[in-house]
Structure formats: C-alpha cells, structure tokens
Amino acid sequence: MALTYLSYLKTDRFPTPWCPGCGNGLVVKATCQALEKLEIPKRNTVVVSGIGCAGRAAGYFDMDSVHTAHGRAVPVAEGIKGANPKLRVLILSGDGDLLGIGGNHLLHASRRNTDITVICLNNEIYGMTGGQKSPTTPLNTMTITSPGGNVARPVNAQAIVKAHGGFFARSTAYHLGHMEKCIIAAIEHKGFAFVDARTHCIVNNGRRLGFRDSHEMLMYFKDTFTRNDGAAALSDVEIGIPR
Numbered sequence: 070m071a072l073t074y075l076s077y078l079k080t081d082r083f084p085t086p087w088c089p090g091c092g093n094g095l096v097v098k099a100t101c102q103a104l105e106k107l108e109i110p111k112r113n114t115v116v117v118s119g120i121g122c123a124g125r126a127a128g129y130f131d132m133d134s135v136h137t138a139h140g141r142a143v144p145v146a147e148g149i150k151g152a153n154p155k156l157r158v159l160i161l162s163g164d165g166d167l168l169g170i171g172g173n174h175l176l177h178a179s180r181r182n183t184d185i186t187v188i189c190l191n192n193e194i195y196g197m198t199g200g201q202k203s204p205t206t207p208l209n210t211m212t213i214t215s216p217g218g219n220v221a222r223p224v225n226a227q228a229i230v231k232a233h234g235g236f237f238a239r240s241t242a243y244h245l246g247h248m249e250k251c252i253i254a255a256i257e258h259k260g261f262a263f264v265d266a267r268t269h270c271i272v273n274n275g276r277r278l279g280f281r282d283s284h285e286m287l288m289y290f291k292d293t294f295t296r297n298d299g300a301a302a303l304s305d306v307e308i309g310i311p312r
Contacts, residue, residue: 074101090283092242092268123163123190140170200273236262
C-alpha cells in the first residue's frame with residue numbers, strides 16, 4: 070500500500086502540545102509530504118530532535134526517532150549515521166537548540182559534510198521557556214530578555230553551512246509548497262543539508278511584537294519574503310533553493 074504523508078505520523082498522539090496558531094505543525098506536514106513525494110520507506114529512516122518546542126516533533130513520526138538532550142541533536146544524528154550509513158537521518162529541531170547550545174556541533178557537522186538533513190524550525194525566539202531572545206532574533210527586536218531591543222546580530226546559518234560546501238535552502242510556513250520542495254532537495258542532497266524553515270510563535274513572540282494572531286504573522290512572511298531559487302546566496306528577506 071502506498072504511503073501518504075499521514076502514514077509517517079503517529080496520529081493517535083494528536084493533538085500536539087503546540088499552542089494554537091503555532092507554525093511547527095506546518096513544517097512537520099511539509100516534511101511528511103516531502104517524504105511521501107520521494108516514496109521514502111519508514112523502516113530505514115530516523116528522525117532526531119533536541120529540546121524545545123520544535124524538539125517535540127520527533128515523537129510524532131511513525132518511525133525510529135530519538136529525542137536528545139538540549140543542543141545534542143546533531144552529534145546524535147551523526148552517531149546514528151556513522152553506525153549505519155545506510156540509514157536516512159533527519160533532524161527537526163529549533164533555532165535555539167541547533168544554533169545556540171548546539172551551534173558548535175552544527176559547525177563541525179557541516180565541516181565534516183556528514184550526510185544528514187537538518188530542518189531548523191526557526192521562529193526567532195525561545196518559545197517554550199517564555200520568549201527569550203534566541204540566536205536568530207533580529208536586531209532591535211524586543212523580547213523578555215531584550216526589552217530595549219536586541220543588540221546582538223543574529224547568527225548567519227547560511228554562511229556557516231555554505232562555507233564548507235553544504236546545502237542550504239530557506240522557506241517559510243506561508244510558502245508550504247516551496248518548503249516541501251526545499252526539504253525534498255535537502256533529502257536528495259548527498260552530504261550535509263540544512264533547511265532554514267522560518268516559522269512563527271504567536272503566543273510568546275508575535276503578540277509582543279504587535280501581531281494580533283497567527284494569520285497576521287503568516288501574511289508577514291508572504292509580504293516580506295521574495296523567492297529567489299537558484300541564487301548563489303540568499304538575502305535576509307529571500308527564500309530559495311540554491312542552484
């Protein structure tokens with residue numbers, strides 16, 4: 070029987086603990102749709118996550134999965150791939166987990182060009198713990214730990230990944246068809262692949278920024294990001310799949 074995107078999920082565990090309006094579920098759906106399009110078997114696929122809102126994702130995949138310690142999704146995924154190179158290994162975790170405490174692991178996994186696919190659910194905030202600024206929080210953004218506006222430049226994941234020849238793509242929770250294509254391209258890439266999946270947290274970020282609801286945040290993605298597939302590099306307000 071052919072797999073559908075729902076076949077990759079433990080739907081009996083629904084509903085998820087994510088807040089109403091959270092974009093994480095949209096990224097999970099796009100990931101499952103990518104798996105369906107590629108007709109990837111569940112048996113030889115492993116999903117890994119770290120700690121945080123996005124880290125909950127691994128538990129909803131109906132395949133082998135590992136929920137690791139904070140910031141350790143990448144080295145655990147590398148260990149799995151090293152132990153059995155035939156496995157397809159995906160990471161779904163958040164910007165704080167992957168680019169904050171896990172940033173050093175990400176740097177060296179990209180340097181080693183480990184054949185894993187990283188999908189970073191990037192909502193620019195530490196949402197689970199109340200809304201502290203994260204490594205991807207934009208400059209001047211007000212959070213509970215930057216009430217006067219964030220003065221630290223956000224980490225440039227694209228530069229880190231591409232400095233070592235890795236695959237980098239970006240999409241948003243509004244552009245779901247495009248996100249699916251980004252994830253397909255990342256899975257098909259032989260070597261280290263990173264998808265910057267911009268998503269949104271209305272409860273612990275958006276409302277503090279003046280958004281009334283999740284729909285307004287999605288419309289912000291629609292109005293702000295332009296598509297530039299085939300670009301050598303993406304600007305901060307571009308989505309795309311590299312040439």
